[in-house]
Amino acid sequence: MEWKNLLDIKSALVLQKKSEIKDLDVAFVEGAITSQKQEKKLLEIRKESKRLVAIGACACVGMPSSQRNLFDQMTREEIKNILIRFQYADKVKRLSEVVTVDDQVPGCPMDENIFLNVVNKYLKEFGII
Amino acid sequence: MHDLDLSLADISKIEGKAACNVKVRNGNVQDVKFSIAEYKRFYTQAIRGKDIIALPQLTARICGTCSNAHLLCALKAVENAIGLTPTEQTITLRKLLNYGLIIRDHALHLYVFVLPDLFGHDSILDFDEKIPEEHKLLDDTFSVKSVGNNLSKRVGGRSVHAPFLTVGGFTKLPTTQDLQKSIPELQAIREKILNLMEILAQKDKKLNRDDIVFAGLSDDEYSFLYGDLKRSDGETVPSEKYGEFLEHKAIPYSHASGYKFAGNVYMVGALARLNLAKEKLHPATQKSASKYLNLFPSTNIFHNNLAQAIEILHAIDSSIDIIKKFEVKEEKPVIAPRHEGTGIGVIEAPRGTLYYRLEVDNAGKIKSGQIVVPTGQNQIGIEGSISKFLNDNINNLEEKEKISLEIEKIVRAYDPCMSCASHFLKIKWM
Numbered sequence: 001m002e003w004k005n006l007l008d009i010k011s012a013l014v015l016q017k018k019s020e021i022k023d024l025d026v027a028f029v030e031g032a033i034t035s036q037k038q039e040k041k042l043l044e045i046r047k048e049s050k051r052l053v054a055i056g057a058c059a060c061v062g063m064p065s066s067q068r069n070l071f072d073q074m075t076r077e078e079i080k081n082i083l084i085r086f087q088y089a090d091k092v093k094r095l096s097e098v099v100t101v102d103d104q105v106p107g108c109p110m111d112e113n114i115f116l117n118v119v120n121k122y123l124k125e126f127g128i129i
Numbered sequence: 130m131h132d133l134d135l136s137l138a139d140i141s142k143i144e145g146k147a148a149c150n151v152k153v154r155n156g157n158v159q160d161v162k163f164s165i166a167e168y169k170r171f172y173t174q175a176i177r178g179k180d181i182i183a184l185p186q187l188t189a190r191i192c193g194t195c196s197n198a199h200l201l202c203a204l205k206a207v208e209n210a211i212g213l214t215p216t217e218q219t220i221t222l223r224k225l226l227n228y229g230l231i232i233r234d235h236a237l238h239l240y241v242f243v244l245p246d247l248f249g250h251d252s253i254l255d256f257d258e259k260i261p262e263e264h265k266l267l268d269d270t271f272s273v274k275s276v277g278n279n280l281s282k283r284v285g286g287r288s289v290h291a292p293f294l295t296v297g298g299f300t301k302l303p304t305t306q307d308l309q310k311s312i313p314e315l316q317a318i319r320e321k322i323l324n325l326m327e328i329l330a331q332k333d334k335k336l337n338r339d340d341i342v343f344a345g346l347s348d349d350e351y352s353f354l355y356g357d358l359k360r361s362d363g364e365t366v367p368s369e370k371y372g373e374f375l376e377h378k379a380i381p382y383s384h385a386s387g388y389k390f391a392g393n394v395y396m397v398g399a400l401a402r403l404n405l406a407k408e409k410l411h412p413a414t415q416k417s418a419s420k421y422l423n424l425f426p427s428t429n430i431f432h433n434n435l436a437q438a439i440e441i442l443h444a445i446d447s448s449i450d451i452i453k454k455f456e457v458k459e460e461k462p463v464i465a466p467r468h469e470g471t472g473i474g475v476i477e478a479p480r481g482t483l484y485y486r487l488e489v490d491n492a493g494k495i496k497s498g499q500i501v502v503p504t505g506q507n508q509i510g511i512e513g514s515i516s517k518f519l520n521d522n523i524n525n526l527e528e529k530e531k532i533s534l535e536i537e538k539i540v541r542a543y544d545p546c547m548s549c550a551s552h553f554l555k556i557k558w559m
Contacts, residue, residue: 004254015241016252017141017537034168064190067175070244076172082169086384108190109289 145547210472233277298462397481
């Protein structure tokens with residue numbers, strides 16, 4: 001609760017409608033990258049953020065979201081139409097395969113203590129506390 | 130009379146990504162498309178060849194919110210496939226874990242997603258701490274959620290992706306003493322939930338759907354985990370036959386398929402459960418919430434919110450009862466036999482009926498699986514509700530922003546979960 005007044009949340013669809021991804025101090029990004037559209041969005045977020053933190057296993061290491069990368073030829077054939085229809089990328093990537101990642105909060109679910117440490121670290125780095 | 134082309138790309142305050150497109154010409158609603166915009170992770174394919182012991186913890190990753198519902202449903206399907214009967218203690222602990230999930234998951238939806246709409250804010254974080262009512266609700270948001278979290282943590286080791294649950298039982302058991310710590314916490318949030326019910330009853334909106342049926346699993350103690358599938362038109366389907374009644378509907382513009390139930394558009398979730406079985410709620414809940422329970426059965430889809438609040442109270446009262454009578458005894462998980470079989474698991478996840486069907490080979494590996502989640506089942510109904518609202522109101526609404534907000538409120542009332550809906554359902558190409 002004491003964070004409420006320290007943080008200015010610019011974009012978090014799960015919490016609020018208003019969203020402005022511009023000139024951010026820190027971007028926290030969860031999930032793996034499975035389409036070109038997502039890759040483009042991640043590049044835009046990186047461009048607008050001084051620091052970028054990967055949140056959770058999918059963002060940090062790709063799994064389990066990237067399980068389709070390990071499918072055999074027959075299974076690939078089976079899902080091929082869906083990949084084409086919705087313009088999936090050939091391969092699912094973790095964030096660090098697309099952009100520079102400054103910090104990682106691994107785990108599924110993410111490790112809460114590491115997350116708190118990262119938030120505190122950046123609150124200090126940006127002179128907020 | 131007016132024209133409108135609305136493309137609502139990112140619906141906010143829901144689980145995951147969804148979109149809605151609307152076309153109006155001369156005041157006539159010509160087209161409404163509600164679509165789920167999450168990409169698939171292909172769980173249907175990925176689970177093949179996985180071991181029965183590993184499967185439940187893997188499919189729990191389908192969802193970060195109701196992961197424990199997936200875990201419980203997968204365990205049930207695996208155990209049914211291999212003919213394993215869990216002990217009474219295991220069943221009781223699973224019920225407790227699930228009540229913790231119901232408290233936390235419904236609270237997240239009601240406080241974080243729904244309440245801002247009722248107080249004219251964009252976000253729960255915009256609530257004004259100088260206004261006593263808003264300050265209290267902000268505090269309640271976190272305290273109610275944490276009581277649910279604590280209960281699930283004490284039982285399963287973590288509130289999300291509980292690590293101690295396995296096929297046949299628990300790899301680590303809670304202590305009686307630790308469980309009892311939840312009793313005063315649960316008692317302390319009762320008053321907060323009654324307050325929440327009053328707010329929802331007073332302030333929530335109205336959108337009646339007299340043209341749909343309601344469906345849900347129901348047993349004598351409203352446990353969410355057992356019983357047969359009931360329908361509001363009087364039909365009852367044994368839960369293991371549920372899959373046979375589901376009619377798959379391809380929705381070409383959505384990442385997830387929709388479903389009909391024996392030809393009908395239907396709704397699953399708290400409203401459906403309460404419409405079908407309010408007399409099975411815990412006696413203390415029935416007593417405290419009697420004023421609100423008189424509103425059910427209801428066809429107002431916004432009553433799904435009030436129904437969730439009532440279910441939180443039921444989860445509180447049921448958990449207190451269980452813990453008071455419960456003494457944890459040392460017990461190892463029942464060893465899982467490995468042989469061929471097919472198992473069905475059906476439970477009521479927070480958002481509605483969740484269905485698993487697994488085929489296992491004689492080495493205990495998954496041959497194939499099918500998973501149907503609540504949001505897939507509600508998808509056609511959500512689109513229909515948006516259409517109904519627009520048809521009834523389009524000539525009174527001018528600003529796009531206002532229309533978007535009203536559409537979002539309808540979607541939020543269903544409490545959909547897009548990450549669940551989009552990751553494994555098979556698309557049939559037209």
